[in-house]
Amino acid sequence: MSGFLQDFWFSITRPRRGRPKLELDSSTLQTVAVLAEQENRAPDEVAAELLQAGLRDRQETVMAQLLWQCLTPREQDVTALICQNLTTRQIAARLYLSPDTVKTHARHILDKFNVPNREALRQMLSGWDFSAWA
Amino acid sequence: MSGFLQDFWFSITRPRRGRPKLELDSSTLQTVAVLAEQENRAPDEVAAELLQAGLRDRQETVMAQLLWQCLTPREQDVTALICQNLTTRQIAARLYLSPDTVKTHARHILDKFNVPNREALRQMLSGWDFSAWA
DNA sequence: TTGACAATAGAACTTTAGTTCTATAAAATG
DNA sequence: CATTTTATAGAACTAAAGTTCTATTGTCAA
Numbered sequence: 001m002s003g004f005l006q007d008f009w010f011s012i013t014r015p016r017r018g019r020p021k022l023e024l025d026s027s028t029l030q031t032v033a034v035l036a037e038q039e040n041r042a043p044d045e046v047a048a049e050l051l052q053a054g055l056r057d058r059q060e061t062v063m064a065q066l067l068w069q070c071l072t073p074r075e076q077d078v079t080a081l082i083c084q085n086l087t088t089r090q091i092a093a094r095l096y097l098s099p100d101t102v103k104t105h106a107r108h109i110l111d112k113f114n115v116p117n118r119e120a121l122r123q124m125l126s127g128w129d130f131s132a133w134a
Numbered sequence: 135m136s137g138f139l140q141d142f143w144f145s146i147t148r149p150r151r152g153r154p155k156l157e158l159d160s161s162t163l164q165t166v167a168v169l170a171e172q173e174n175r176a177p178d179e180v181a182a183e184l185l186q187a188g189l190r191d192r193q194e195t196v197m198a199q200l201l202w203q204c205l206t207p208r209e210q211d212v213t214a215l216i217c218q219n220l221t222t223r224q225i226a227a228r229l230y231l232s233p234d235t236v237k238t239h240a241r242h243i244l245d246k247f248n249v250p251n252r253e254a255l256r257q258m259l260s261g262w263d264f265s266a267w268a
Numbered sequence: 269t270t271g272a273c274a275a276t277a278g279a280a281c282t283t284t285a286g287t288t289c290t291a292t293a294a295a296a297t298g
Numbered sequence: 299c300a301t302t303t304t305a306t307a308g309a310a311c312t313a314a315a316g317t318t319c320t321a322t323t324g325t326c327a328a
Contacts, residue, residue, distance in 0.1 A: 028182055031189050047185060048162055054184030055165050072305060087284065101307045103285075108305090110286090118285070119253045126257075206275060221314065235277045237315075242275090244316095252315075274325080283316070289309080296303070 057127065064124055067113050075112070078105040080133035082118050083125050191261065198258055201247050209246070212239040214267035216252050217259050 036043035092099040170177035226233040
């Protein structure tokens with residue numbers, strides 16, 4: 001058995017109740033293999049890297065969600081529209097404010113998320129769904 | 135055996151020579167399991183999603199690399215520095231140009247990559263290593 | 269050789285975001 | 299109740315990016 005099979009078999013045989021099973025379709029595995037071959041690396045290494053990168057993203061999402069809860073309702077509105085790539089003017093028109101007011105909210109938002117600019121905010125929340133503010 | 139084990143076992147027993155083995159450390163698997171539990175989803179579903187997202191990123195990189203080849207040497211310089219978040223002024227000082235010239239190059243770069251602004255360019259090349267231009 | 273094109277360089281002007289400040293009303297606190 | 303804090307709103311100014319244009323030189327094709 002390969003090291004992976006050993007590990008997996010070991011985790012299955014451990015006395016754990018209701019442990020979920022890890023099941024991937026073979027096409028994903030094959031794509032990993034193809035990519036690994038292109039990069040001259042072991043597929044398990046590539047897969048681990050991809051998984052770990054994805055997991056890191058998710059953990060950052062948890063942090064961002066906590067910070068989101070610290071926003072006022074108005075700030076959440078402005079955040080959502082910023083992340084949908086609306087300009088200050090567009091946001092102002094949408095929320096019936098002056099552009100300067102939008103910038104004030106943006107200032108507060110960036111401070112609460114501790115990011116240097118709107119781009120960094122958008123990057124931080126890039127996987128979020130803001131369609132409720134469409 | 136789980137479905138994954140079946141698939142994997144099946145791929146191993148197929149008459150393929152030198153097929154690489156997929157091997158992940160158990161801590162990664164456990165992290166996937168924890169995340170899946172938080173999201174009330176099956177771990178194999180989460181893992182597949184993470185892998186597929188990562189693979190999609192890699193494919194976009196291939197396209198970007200083709201476009202990168204279309205850049206002139208100067209444009210590649212400017213692209214690298216833009217992606218390291220340098221301002222126009224900083225880039226101009228680094229390359230001994232006027233800021234307006236940097237903006238001209240940027241214009242050409244954005245056109246060649248078919249992106250609307252520098253932020254989109256940085257997003258597109260976010261996984262690249264530009265340390266050679268440090 | 270001449271003209272077209274590409275690479276490199278730069279300028280004037282506009283738009284947008286960022287920075288620092290002021291102001292008011294409502295809510296919280298002592 | 300008086301004061302402080304917070305949320306919301308806005309303004310003046312600056313920095314940065316974006317847009318459209320001009321200019322020169324080298325290369326290439328007719």
